[in-house]
Amino acid sequence: MAFSGLMMLLDWGSGGLTPPRAGLWAVLGAMVFAVLLPPRVTAGEGWLAVRGSVRERRVCTDALVALYSCGPVAQRLVLRDAYGGCVELTPRVLAANPLLWHLLDAGARRSRERGTLRSGTDVLRELAEQIDDETARAVLRASGLE
Structure with a gap:
């Protein structure tokens, strides 16, 4: 979740963060977490x-x-x-x-x-x-x- 938080922070810093983009970053962060989580x-x-x-x-x-x-x-x-x-x-x-x-x-x-x-x-x-x-x-x- 740190990944999605960092990406949202960078997107917000560039001035382009919108609610749909924040949702996209959250989904992308959850997918990265699911892939990297070891069994x-x-x-x-x-x-x-x-x-x-x-x-x-x-x-x-x-x-x-x-x-x-x-x-x-x-x-x-x-x-x-x-x-x-x-x-x-x-x-x-x-x-x-x-x-x-x-x-x-x-x-x-x-x-x-x-x-x-x-x-x-x-x-x-x-x-x-x-x-x-x-x-x-x-x-x-x-x-x-x-």
Whole structure:
């Protein structure tokens, strides 16, 4: 909202601010805010949710049926459950928050044990290796050994 306020202030300073233009700046500021607002990822025992700017999507991690990676440039992780739920998130979110990663990994293991997770075990293994490597590097960096 600071963007729209600044633009209205500049428009007012130039003498061209009218009510329709102020409304336009407010709408444009809201659109910029919606685009730049990062999704919020939360998890609990058996579920993972991603809240975007409009709505929240949730999957049951104990009943995952597919887990796959898409997007060569901006890598995204897509999770689907047996109840039709689907979420999409970046793997960096999981690497940055070990608790989220642990909850997702534990749920995926339960899904694999129950036989519902049939697609994506290789993606999960690669993601686990990537997160473990990043964690090890962070520990080495923090201890001054790198």
